Amino acid sequence: xxxxxRGPFAATCxxxxxxxxxxxxxxxxALIAIDSAPRRFNALKREIEGISQKVxxxxxxxxxRNGLISRSVAPTVPVSVTYAITPLGxxxxxxxxxxxxxxxxxxDSILAAQSCYDHSRSEAQSLK
Amino acid sequence: xxxxxRGPFAATCxxxxxxxxxxxxxxxxALIAIDSAPRRFNALKREIEGISQKVxxxxxxxxxRNGLISRSVAPTVPVSVTYAITPLGxxxxxxxxxxxxxxxxxxDSILAAQSCYDHSRSEAQSLK
DNA sequence: CGGTATCCCGGGTGATACTG
DNA sequence: CAGTATCACCCGGGATACCG
Numbered sequence: 352x353x354x355x356x357r358g359p360f361a362a363t364c365x366x367x368x369x370x371x372x373x374x375x376x377x378x379x380x381a382l383i384a385i386d387s388a389p390r391r392f393n394a395l396k397r398e399i400e401g402i403s404q405k406v407x408x409x410x411x412x413x414x415x416r417n418g419l420i421s422r423s424v425a426p427t428v429p430v431s432v433t434y435a436i437t438p439l440g441x442x443x444x445x446x447x448x449x450x451x452x453x454x455x456x457x458x459d460s461i462l463a464a465q466s467c468y469d470h471s472r473s474e475a476q477s478l479k
Numbered sequence: 480x481x482x483x484x485r486g487p488f489a490a491t492c493x494x495x496x497x498x499x500x501x502x503x504x505x506x507x508x509a510l511i512a513i514d515s516a517p518r519r520f521n522a523l524k525r526e527i528e529g530i531s532q533k534v535x536x537x538x539x540x541x542x543x544r545n546g547l548i549s550r551s552v553a554p555t556v557p558v559s560v561t562y563a564i565t566p567l568g569x570x571x572x573x574x575x576x577x578x579x580x581x582x583x584x585x586x587d588s589i590l591a592a593q594s595c596y597d598h599s600r601s602e603a604q605s606l607k
Numbered sequence: 608c609g610g611t612a613t614c615c616c617g618g619g620t621g622a623t624a625c626t627g
Numbered sequence: 628c629a630g631t632a633t634c635a636c637c638c639g640g641g642a643t644a645c646c647g
Contacts, residue, residue, distance in 0.1 A: 360508055360527050365586035366579045370507055372589075376498035380488055392629050399488050403621055408630065418592025429627080429628045439588055446581060450574055451494045458493035460567055461500075464546025520609050531641060536610065557608040558647080 372417055377402055377410045379447050382436075385420050386444035389435040419443060500545055505530055505538045507575050510564075513548050514572035517563040547571060 361367070373379065380399050384390060390398070396407055411434060414420045419440030425431045436444060489495070501507065508527050512518060518526070524535050539562060542548045547568030553559045564572060 360512060362528050365582045366511075367504070367508075368586060369578070369582035369589070370504035374502060374504040374507060376495070376502040379498055379502060380495075383494075384488060400490050404630075405622095406620070409619095416593055416596040417589050418596075424629095427628095430630095432629060439585060439592075442585070443581065446574070446578055449577075450497070453571065453574060454493045454497035457567060457570070458496060461497070461545050464567075465544055468544040468546075532610075533642095534640065537640095552609095555608095558610095560609060 372413060373419070373443070377406060378414060379450075381407070381410050382414060382419060382440060382444050383447050383451065385414075385434050386436045386441055386447075389433050391434070392432055395434065414440070500541060501547070501571070505534060506542060507578075509535070509538050510542060510547060510568060510572050511575050511579065513542075513562050514564045514569055514575075517561050519562070520560055523562065542568070 373382070377399070380402075381395065384395060384398055392407070392411075395411075396402065396404055399407070402410075411420065411422070415422050415434075418437055421435050421437055423433050423435065425433070501510070505527070508530075509523065512523060512526055520535070520539075523539075524530065524532055527535070530538075539548065539550070543550050543562075546565055549563050549565055551561050551563070553561070
Protein backbone atom coordinates (compact mmCIF):
# COMPACT_ATOMS: atom_id res chain seq x y z
CA UNK A 352 0.00 0.00 0.00
CA UNK A 353 2.84 2.36 0.76
CA UNK A 354 5.38 0.73 -1.52
CA UNK A 355 4.28 2.46 -4.73
CA UNK A 356 5.93 5.41 -6.36
CA ARG A 357 4.44 5.29 -9.82
CA GLY A 358 2.49 8.51 -10.08
CA PRO A 359 1.67 11.98 -8.82
CA PHE A 360 -1.11 10.55 -6.65
CA ALA A 361 0.99 7.87 -5.00
CA ALA A 362 1.24 8.01 -1.24
CA THR A 363 4.92 8.91 -1.52
CA CYS A 364 4.42 11.99 -3.67
CA UNK A 365 5.60 15.31 -2.17
CA UNK A 366 2.18 16.75 -2.88
CA UNK A 367 0.64 14.11 -0.67
CA UNK A 368 3.13 14.87 2.09
CA UNK A 369 2.29 18.55 1.94
CA UNK A 370 -1.46 18.01 1.81
CA UNK A 371 -1.33 15.57 4.71
CA UNK A 372 0.29 18.29 6.77
CA UNK A 373 -1.35 21.58 5.85
CA UNK A 374 -4.51 20.84 3.84
CA UNK A 375 -6.95 21.68 6.58
CA UNK A 376 -8.71 24.97 7.07
CA UNK A 377 -7.26 25.78 10.48
CA UNK A 378 -3.67 25.47 9.27
CA UNK A 379 -4.39 27.69 6.33
CA UNK A 380 -6.22 30.30 8.38
CA ALA A 381 -3.49 30.36 11.01
CA LEU A 382 -0.81 30.68 8.36
CA ILE A 383 -2.59 33.60 6.72
CA ALA A 384 -3.12 35.31 10.06
CA ILE A 385 0.49 34.99 11.16
CA ASP A 386 1.73 36.00 7.73
CA SER A 387 0.04 39.39 7.98
CA ALA A 388 1.85 40.13 11.23
CA PRO A 389 3.45 38.24 14.16
CA ARG A 390 0.87 37.30 16.75
CA ARG A 391 0.58 36.01 20.27
CA PHE A 392 -1.36 32.93 21.22
CA ASN A 393 -4.51 34.51 22.57
CA ALA A 394 -4.57 37.10 19.80
CA LEU A 395 -4.72 34.25 17.30
CA LYS A 396 -7.37 32.45 19.30
CA ARG A 397 -9.54 35.55 19.36
CA GLU A 398 -9.00 36.27 15.68
CA ILE A 399 -9.61 32.80 14.27
CA GLU A 400 -13.25 32.44 15.07
CA GLY A 401 -14.43 29.05 16.22
CA ILE A 402 -11.07 27.40 16.93
CA SER A 403 -10.48 25.83 20.36
CA GLN A 404 -7.25 26.40 22.22
CA LYS A 405 -6.39 22.74 21.96
CA VAL A 406 -6.72 22.65 18.19
CA UNK A 407 -4.92 25.97 17.90
CA UNK A 408 -2.02 24.54 19.87
CA UNK A 409 -1.91 21.45 17.68
CA UNK A 410 -2.10 23.53 14.53
CA UNK A 411 0.69 25.87 15.62
CA UNK A 412 2.89 22.92 16.59
CA UNK A 413 2.44 21.34 13.19
CA UNK A 414 3.17 24.58 11.34
CA UNK A 415 6.25 25.06 13.49
CA ARG A 416 7.38 21.48 12.91
CA ASN A 417 7.17 22.03 9.16
CA GLY A 418 9.28 25.18 9.41
CA LEU A 419 6.45 27.44 8.28
CA ILE A 420 6.26 29.55 11.43
CA SER A 421 8.62 30.28 14.32
CA ARG A 422 7.82 30.28 18.02
CA SER A 423 9.70 32.65 20.31
CA VAL A 424 9.34 32.89 24.06
CA ALA A 425 10.10 36.14 25.87
CA PRO A 426 11.18 35.44 29.50
CA THR A 427 8.79 37.96 31.03
CA VAL A 428 6.37 37.26 33.86
CA PRO A 429 4.08 35.91 32.74
CA VAL A 430 5.81 34.60 29.65
CA SER A 431 4.81 35.99 26.29
CA VAL A 432 4.98 33.72 23.27
CA THR A 433 5.05 35.16 19.79
CA TYR A 434 4.48 33.32 16.54
CA ALA A 435 5.99 34.71 13.35
CA ILE A 436 6.12 33.65 9.74
CA THR A 437 9.28 32.15 8.25
CA PRO A 438 10.47 32.78 4.68
CA LEU A 439 9.26 29.31 3.75
CA GLY A 440 5.91 29.93 5.39
CA UNK A 441 5.56 33.28 3.71
CA UNK A 442 6.04 31.81 0.25
CA UNK A 443 3.23 29.40 1.05
CA UNK A 444 1.07 32.14 2.54
CA UNK A 445 1.35 34.06 -0.72
CA UNK A 446 -0.44 31.20 -2.44
CA UNK A 447 -3.03 31.07 0.32
CA UNK A 448 -3.68 34.75 -0.34
CA UNK A 449 -4.21 33.92 -4.00
CA UNK A 450 -6.80 31.39 -2.92
CA UNK A 451 -8.43 33.97 -0.69
CA UNK A 452 -8.71 36.35 -3.61
CA UNK A 453 -10.14 33.56 -5.75
CA UNK A 454 -12.69 32.59 -3.14
CA UNK A 455 -13.91 36.17 -2.79
CA UNK A 456 -14.20 36.49 -6.57
CA UNK A 457 -15.99 33.19 -7.02
CA UNK A 458 -18.04 32.76 -3.87
CA ASP A 459 -21.19 33.81 -5.70
CA SER A 460 -20.72 31.18 -8.38
CA ILE A 461 -20.19 28.52 -5.74
CA LEU A 462 -23.22 29.51 -3.70
CA ALA A 463 -25.32 29.55 -6.87
CA ALA A 464 -24.11 26.07 -7.81
CA GLN A 465 -24.88 24.85 -4.29
CA SER A 466 -28.44 26.12 -4.22
CA CYS A 467 -29.03 24.78 -7.72
CA TYR A 468 -27.72 21.36 -6.68
CA ASP A 469 -29.71 21.34 -3.44
CA HIS A 470 -32.86 22.37 -5.29
CA SER A 471 -32.63 19.49 -7.77
CA ARG A 472 -31.95 17.09 -4.92
CA SER A 473 -34.99 18.19 -2.95
CA GLU A 474 -37.11 17.51 -6.04
CA ALA A 475 -35.72 13.99 -6.19
CA GLN A 476 -36.55 13.61 -2.50
CA SER A 477 -40.21 14.48 -2.99
CA LEU A 478 -40.54 11.67 -5.54
CA LYS A 479 -39.61 8.98 -3.10
CA UNK B 480 -21.21 32.53 17.12
CA UNK B 481 -22.31 32.93 13.54
CA UNK B 482 -23.54 36.48 13.85
CA UNK B 483 -20.15 38.15 13.37
CA UNK B 484 -18.87 39.69 10.18
CA ARG B 485 -16.06 41.81 11.46
CA GLY B 486 -12.99 40.36 9.82
CA PRO B 487 -11.38 38.07 7.26
CA PHE B 488 -11.39 35.22 9.77
CA ALA B 489 -15.04 35.51 10.73
CA ALA B 490 -17.16 32.43 10.17
CA THR B 491 -19.06 34.25 7.45
CA CYS B 492 -16.02 35.08 5.33
CA UNK B 493 -16.00 33.62 1.78
CA UNK B 494 -12.57 32.18 2.50
CA UNK B 495 -14.05 30.20 5.37
CA UNK B 496 -16.82 28.94 3.14
CA UNK B 497 -14.34 27.77 0.55
CA UNK B 498 -11.99 26.18 3.05
CA UNK B 499 -14.85 24.40 4.79
CA UNK B 500 -15.73 22.80 1.48
CA UNK B 501 -12.49 21.99 -0.32
CA UNK B 502 -9.61 22.31 2.16
CA UNK B 503 -9.02 18.60 2.56
CA UNK B 504 -6.48 16.55 0.72
CA UNK B 505 -8.94 14.21 -1.00
CA UNK B 506 -10.87 17.08 -2.58
CA UNK B 507 -7.69 18.66 -3.84
CA UNK B 508 -6.29 15.41 -5.20
CA ALA B 509 -9.56 14.54 -6.93
CA LEU B 510 -9.78 18.02 -8.43
CA ILE B 511 -6.24 17.80 -9.79
CA ALA B 512 -6.87 14.34 -11.21
CA ILE B 513 -10.10 15.28 -12.97
CA ASP B 514 -8.58 18.51 -14.22
CA SER B 515 -5.92 16.65 -16.19
CA ALA B 516 -8.59 14.66 -18.03
CA PRO B 517 -12.18 13.46 -17.51
CA ARG B 518 -12.29 10.23 -15.54
CA ARG B 519 -14.63 7.47 -14.58
CA PHE B 520 -15.32 6.47 -11.01
CA ASN B 521 -13.13 3.41 -10.74
CA ALA B 522 -10.34 5.06 -12.69
CA LEU B 523 -10.25 7.77 -10.02
CA LYS B 524 -10.41 5.23 -7.23
CA ARG B 525 -7.45 3.35 -8.68
CA GLU B 526 -5.48 6.52 -9.28
CA ILE B 527 -5.97 8.23 -5.95
CA GLU B 528 -4.09 5.85 -3.76
CA GLY B 529 -5.57 5.11 -0.37
CA ILE B 530 -9.05 6.58 -0.83
CA SER B 531 -12.07 4.40 -0.08
CA GLN B 532 -15.04 4.29 -2.41
CA LYS B 533 -17.24 5.80 0.24
CA VAL B 534 -15.00 8.80 0.74
CA UNK B 535 -14.45 9.16 -2.99
CA UNK B 536 -18.21 9.28 -3.49
CA UNK B 537 -18.60 11.91 -0.77
CA UNK B 538 -15.74 13.95 -2.21
CA UNK B 539 -17.11 13.86 -5.76
CA UNK B 540 -20.59 14.82 -4.55
CA UNK B 541 -19.20 17.82 -2.71
CA UNK B 542 -17.12 18.96 -5.69
CA UNK B 543 -20.17 18.56 -7.91
CA ARG B 544 -22.36 20.46 -5.47
CA ASN B 545 -19.90 23.35 -5.52
CA GLY B 546 -19.95 23.44 -9.32
CA LEU B 547 -16.30 22.44 -9.63
CA ILE B 548 -16.85 19.21 -11.53
CA SER B 549 -19.68 17.80 -13.64
CA ARG B 550 -21.14 14.30 -13.47
CA SER B 551 -22.55 12.73 -16.64
CA VAL B 552 -24.21 9.35 -16.87
CA ALA B 553 -24.20 7.43 -20.13
CA PRO B 554 -27.20 5.07 -20.31
CA THR B 555 -25.21 2.02 -21.31
CA VAL B 556 -25.40 -1.37 -19.63
CA PRO B 557 -23.87 -1.24 -17.18
CA VAL B 558 -24.00 2.52 -16.79
CA SER B 559 -20.80 4.51 -17.22
CA VAL B 560 -20.38 7.67 -15.21
CA THR B 561 -17.84 10.27 -16.21
CA TYR B 562 -16.58 13.15 -14.13
CA ALA B 563 -15.21 16.22 -15.86
CA ILE B 564 -13.84 19.57 -14.76
CA THR B 565 -15.91 22.73 -15.09
CA PRO B 566 -14.47 26.15 -15.99
CA LEU B 567 -14.83 27.16 -12.35
CA GLY B 568 -13.13 23.98 -11.19
CA UNK B 569 -10.33 24.42 -13.69
CA UNK B 570 -9.51 27.90 -12.44
CA UNK B 571 -9.20 26.41 -8.97
CA UNK B 572 -7.19 23.46 -10.23
CA UNK B 573 -4.67 25.86 -11.72
CA UNK B 574 -3.91 27.09 -8.21
CA UNK B 575 -3.71 23.54 -6.93
CA UNK B 576 -1.11 22.89 -9.61
CA UNK B 577 0.83 25.90 -8.33
CA UNK B 578 0.77 24.32 -4.90
CA UNK B 579 1.95 21.04 -6.37
CA UNK B 580 4.89 22.79 -7.97
CA UNK B 581 5.64 24.54 -4.69
CA UNK B 582 5.49 21.33 -2.70
CA UNK B 583 7.89 19.59 -5.06
CA UNK B 584 10.28 22.53 -4.87
CA UNK B 585 10.11 22.81 -1.08
CA UNK B 586 9.58 19.28 0.16
CA ASP B 587 13.26 19.02 1.11
CA SER B 588 13.08 22.15 3.26
CA ILE B 589 9.99 20.82 5.02
CA LEU B 590 11.46 17.39 5.66
CA ALA B 591 14.62 19.01 7.00
CA ALA B 592 12.58 21.23 9.33
CA GLN B 593 10.62 18.21 10.52
CA SER B 594 13.64 16.11 11.38
CA CYS B 595 15.27 19.10 13.06
CA TYR B 596 12.14 19.68 15.14
CA ASP B 597 11.76 16.00 16.00
CA HIS B 598 15.39 15.78 16.97
CA SER B 599 15.21 18.67 19.43
CA ARG B 600 12.03 17.20 20.88
CA SER B 601 13.60 13.80 21.46
CA GLU B 602 16.39 15.54 23.37
CA ALA B 603 13.81 17.18 25.59
CA GLN B 604 12.22 13.78 26.15
CA SER B 605 15.41 12.22 27.43
CA LEU B 606 15.70 14.90 30.12
CA LYS B 607 12.40 14.00 31.77
C1' DC C 608 -19.83 -0.56 -13.24
C1' DG C 609 -21.07 2.74 -9.88
C1' DG C 610 -22.85 3.28 -6.49
C1' DT C 611 -26.16 2.95 -1.67
C1' DA C 612 -27.01 0.75 3.15
C1' DT C 613 -25.50 -0.86 7.38
C1' DC C 614 -22.57 -1.76 11.14
C1' DC C 615 -18.87 -0.53 13.98
C1' DC C 616 -14.66 1.23 15.78
C1' DG C 617 -10.76 4.74 16.83
C1' DG C 618 -9.32 9.01 17.49
C1' DG C 619 -10.18 13.78 16.78
C1' DT C 620 -12.65 17.42 19.33
C1' DG C 621 -14.70 20.20 22.90
C1' DA C 622 -15.26 21.05 27.81
C1' DT C 623 -13.21 21.47 32.00
C1' DA C 624 -9.68 21.73 35.35
C1' DC C 625 -5.07 22.60 36.54
C1' DT C 626 0.12 24.58 36.14
C1' DG C 627 4.42 27.51 35.58
C1' DC D 628 -0.61 34.31 29.55
C1' DA D 629 0.15 30.11 27.34
C1' DG D 630 -0.29 26.28 27.62
C1' DT D 631 -0.84 20.70 29.50
C1' DA D 632 -3.98 16.92 31.36
C1' DT D 633 -7.93 14.31 31.55
C1' DC D 634 -12.24 12.59 30.14
C1' DA D 635 -16.26 11.69 27.52
C1' DC D 636 -18.46 11.90 23.26
C1' DC D 637 -19.53 11.62 18.62
C1' DC D 638 -19.06 10.96 13.99
C1' DG D 639 -15.78 10.39 10.03
C1' DG D 640 -14.23 6.66 7.78
C1' DG D 641 -13.20 1.49 6.89
C1' DA D 642 -15.29 -3.02 6.01
C1' DT D 643 -18.85 -5.53 4.22
C1' DA D 644 -22.96 -6.56 1.89
C1' DC D 645 -26.25 -5.52 -1.40
C1' DC D 646 -28.81 -2.89 -5.52
C1' DG D 647 -29.88 -0.95 -10.52
